[in-house]
Amino acid sequence: MEGGDPLKRKPCAKCRTQKRKCPEDCLLAPYFPAAKRRSFLSVHKVFGSGKVAKALKGLPEDQRAAAASSMVSEADARIKDPVNGCIGEINGLRAEVEMLRGLLAECEPEVARLKALVETGQAKTDPRPNEAGSPLPPA
Incomplete structure (x- = not known):
């Protein structure tokens, strides 16, 4: 078939940022696709991609999407308000x-x-x- 393999997955935001090939078993791919690069960069800046992957790996699969979403929210809040983060938004x-x-x-x-x-x-x-x-x- 022309145009490449239709089953081939696009790289996740981490692999795309690092200009590496995304492995088939990439833990971050479902939660940080290439289209969500900004979200990944926020999480990476605040927590580090290794800690994010480790945290997601330690959770049951059905809780990972919610955890990734929470990490993005917390990272965005921390970037906006480094001292208070989400607590500052909650108090407001x-x-x-x-x-x-x-x-x-x-x-x-x-x-x-x-x-x-x-x-x-x-x-x-x-x-x-x-x-x-x-x-x-x-x-």
Whole structure:
């Protein structure tokens, strides 16, 4: 067949970066194909490809994809924030959740007031806002 063997696998990102032939039993090939070179380079920079391969080898095959994905996430976070890594992102998201909870707590009394107005039939039907900017009577 022309064009080469269709079953021939393309090299993984590690082998392609190192300009080597990718062995048939390459442990990194399923998780770091050549198209994911940037992900591999991040993981390699933070952890080293040998440690990544060793970590993946020590896991059951059904857990390796999740582990590789986690390593990419952690490596990207470490490159972005070398001191805190993923923990810095987690703490930032926790702070954002707390801020949003506070905003929600501020809005809940107004929502309850508006529901009560609608239930009692006191809500204006005119969609144009009053002087305060609300289409409903002031509290």
